[in-house]
Amino acid sequence: MDVIPQKVLFINAADGSFRVEDVKDNEVIGPVDYALKYANDDNKFFFGSGVLAGSVIPGTRRLIFCGHSPLWDNFYISTMGGAAMVFRHLGINYVVIENSCEEYSVLKLKREKDKLSVVFEPLNPEEIWRGYKGKIGYYALQEYVFDKYREDYDDCIDEFGKLRILATGPASLKTNMGAIGSAYIEGDKPSSVDCWAGRGGIGSKLVQKHRIVAIVFGGDYKDDSLANLDEFNKYFEDRFHKSMIQKDMEVTVKYRYDPKYDSGGTLGVNYSTTQTWLFSFNYSSVYLSDEERMRIHNDFIKKHYLKQFNEETIKPRRFKTCGESCSAVCKKMRDEYKKDYEPYEALGPNSGVFDQRAAEKLNHYVDAMGFDAIQAGGVVSWVMECLSRGIFKKEDFGLSLEPRFDWKNFDVVKDSHNNAELGIQIINMILTNPLFSKSIRTAAKEIDKKYGVKSINLAVYTASGSNGCMVPNMYWGPGLFSPMPIMGKYFQYYKYSIADPYKLGKKNVERMIKELYSDNSGCCRFHRGWIEELMQDLINKHFGTHIDFYSHHKKLVRMINKNNKSVFWESERVIDIIFEFLKKFVRENPDDASAKEWVAKFEKDKYRAAKEYWEEIRRGISDALEE
Numbered sequence: 231m232d233v234i235p236q237k238v239l240f241i242n243a244a245d246g247s248f249r250v251e252d253v254k255d256n257e258v259i260g261p262v263d264y265a266l267k268y269a270n271d272d273n274k275f276f277f278g279s280g281v282l283a284g285s286v287i288p289g290t291r292r293l294i295f296c297g298h299s300p301l302w303d304n305f306y307i308s309t310m311g312g313a314a315m316v317f318r319h320l321g322i323n324y325v326v327i328e329n330s331c332e333e334y335s336v337l338k339l340k341r342e343k344d345k346l347s348v349v350f351e352p353l354n355p356e357e358i359w360r361g362y363k364g365k366i367g368y369y370a371l372q373e374y375v376f377d378k379y380r381e382d383y384d385d386c387i388d389e390f391g392k393l394r395i396l397a398t399g400p401a402s403l404k405t406n407m408g409a410i411g412s413a414y415i416e417g418d419k420p421s422s423v424d425c426w427a428g429r430g431g432i433g434s435k436l437v438q439k440h441r442i443v444a445i446v447f448g449g450d451y452k453d454d455s456l457a458n459l460d461e462f463n464k465y466f467e468d469r470f471h472k473s474m475i476q477k478d479m480e481v482t483v484k485y486r487y488d489p490k491y492d493s494g495g496t497l498g499v500n501y502s503t504t505q506t507w508l509f510s511f512n513y514s515s516v517y518l519s520d521e522e523r524m525r526i527h528n529d530f531i532k533k534h535y536l537k538q539f540n541e542e543t544i545k546p547r548r549f550k551t552c553g554e555s556c557s558a559v560c561k562k563m564r565d566e567y568k569k570d571y572e573p574y575e576a577l578g579p580n581s582g583v584f585d586q587r588a589a590e591k592l593n594h595y596v597d598a599m600g601f602d603a604i605q606a607g608g609v610v611s612w613v614m615e616c617l618s619r620g621i622f623k624k625e626d627f628g629l630s631l632e633p634r635f636d637w638k639n640f641d642v643v644k645d646s647h648n649n650a651e652l653g654i655q656i657i658n659m660i661l662t663n664p665l666f667s668k669s670i671r672t673a674a675k676e677i678d679k680k681y682g683v684k685s686i687n688l689a690v691y692t693a694s695g696s697n698g699c700m701v702p703n704m705y706w707g708p709g710l711f712s713p714m715p716i717m718g719k720y721f722q723y724y725k726y727s728i729a730d731p732y733k734l735g736k737k738n739v740e741r742m743i744k745e746l747y748s749d750n751s752g753c754c755r756f757h758r759g760w761i762e763e764l765m766q767d768l769i770n771k772h773f774g775t776h777i778d779f780y781s782h783h784k785k786l787v788r789m790i791n792k793n794n795k796s797v798f799w800e801s802e803r804v805i806d807i808i809f810e811f812l813k814k815f816v817r818e819n820p821d822d823a824s825a826k827e828w829v830a831k832f833e834k835d836k837y838r839a840a841k842e843y844w845e846e847i848r849r850g851i852s853d854a855l856e857e
Contacts, residue, residue, distance in 0.1 A: 234253075
């Protein structure tokens with residue numbers, strides 16, 4: 231098989247030297263392939279785009295970050311919307327950074343007239359994070375870098391800005407939960423549509439391992455070979471009998487606007503549909519009856535939290551993109567606040583916050599500090615429940631507020647604001663108390679050892695190896711707690727319709743294979759409705775290759791899974807989430823004999839049953855990979 235043309239920029243952060251090499255491995259068709267084989271060392275930082283980033287196809291400009299995660303303690307993939315729109319003008323596909331700068335620095339990448347430049351410029355990030363032009367943290371650093379270097383990129387191609395900035399916040403310096411944020415340039419400043427490579431602690435790796443706090447790039451390279459709209463339209467019309475834009479509009483209805491729910495985006499559609507499946511109050515809602523959870527949905531979500539969102543964002547159509555021309559317009563805005571389901575759930579209802587003003591305040595602060603919002607939300611909600619149950623006292627950790635976690639006596643505005651303020655205090659505690667800086671898993675174990683308590687039984691995470699962990703995505707499905715090699719993304723079956731653990735394990739593998747069609751192609755998974763059917767043809771026909779996408783990505787999953795270090799559930803709360811899921815599943819599927827058997831096993835001995843259930847998921851994963 232011929233090699234798809236790809237170039238790699240290698241940078242030595244220790245001395246500033248760099249070189250560009252062609253990819254010579256015909257098994258590398260995308261960034262995940264390359265990173266796993268050649269940039270998975272702890273001393274290497276990798277990011278890059280897919281081979282279609284220069285095309286006219288919507289959703290193909292995602293920037294992919296891969297490598298060893300300090301949080302998961304294994305290979306990880308994190309992605310950022312729209313950033314490859316500008317990155318592609320560097321004329322390279324991938325960047326590999328090795329070693330560390332002597333001082334904290336900004337990395338400047340630029341291509342001008344076929345010449346690539348790589349420059350490191352030192353700065354004191356903590357001084358900038360404290361405040362710049364009325365902003366703090368990540369937002370301050372992004373603005374500062376833009377103001378200082380914008381003129382250096384005046385001759386670059388302008389597509390959603392002549393430059394793009396990847397920036398970090400204090401969380402990347404102080405914790406293992408740091409993310410990398412970026413917003414496209416709009417007019418004379420970064421827009422308010424910040425996008426995040428949020429999961430896996432990759433910001434922490436960039437800052438702590440390489441002493442790079444921000445990266446800015448732009449260029450004048452253009453690849454006209456991918457600009458033929460007629461060519462790509464034909465691929466869509468041959469497969470779907472629809473134009474590219476027609477098909478893309480069809481598969482992105484949820485993320486744009488779905489008339490079935492008179493709402494849109496992940497926040498609008500998910501809160502319209504989760505109802506009795508919604509997590510709230512640190513997952514303790516799983517112990518409530520369906521009727522009680524429906525009361526929470528009706529009184530707190532439908533009549534207030536979702537209503538606010540629909541009136542303020544959906545009705546006035548405050549929709550933006552991530553920084554490329556895209557029919558999904560998935561970024562749902564209210565002023566400077568971008569609304570997505572996962573962060574507004576982890577730092578929303580699951581943290582006892584059901585008011586948009588309160589959620590905006592908490593989420594925006596977490597973003598300013600540069601955290602993975604889901605991971606931070608898991609810590610916030612866990613600490614809140616520990617406080618509400620008296621497992622430890624607020625004075626033990628310098629907190630001044632008590633959580634309001636009694637849903638039966640909950641003032642949806644007043645108590646939400648109290649919990650948001652407490653959430654901000656907890657975030658500051660994480661940044662200043664080393665006990666909490668590694669992860670929720672490490673913090674729970676150290677607190678339990680120090681105070682002789684069992685806070686770990688309220689902590690919700692999946693574990694990897696001795697120290698790695700990940701707070702799951704905010705869906706009540708057992709797939710989100712599976713022993714897969716990468717957790718915290720959608721590399722598993724995340725819906726509610728499978729209770730059989732062996733079948734679930736096999737389904738997890740199928741989903742991971744298909745999800746990698748998107749990540750390894752540098753594409754946004756919101757377009758997976760056509761990606762998983764057509765990407766193989768797009769790549770093969772345009773580049774003249776003969777790649778079997780399913781076989782290729784199944785092999786890739788096997789390679790990733792070779793170092794699977796998943797650990798059985800360490801928290802009673804996680805076991806109860808599975809147990810309560812099975813009971814709810816039986817209520818809704820009374821003829822499912824397998825689910826009934828599992829409920830009986832859990833009722834007899836939930837710990838033994840949970841271990842058996844977990845092992846059956848793992849057996850399904852193993853068998854699916856061997857088939």
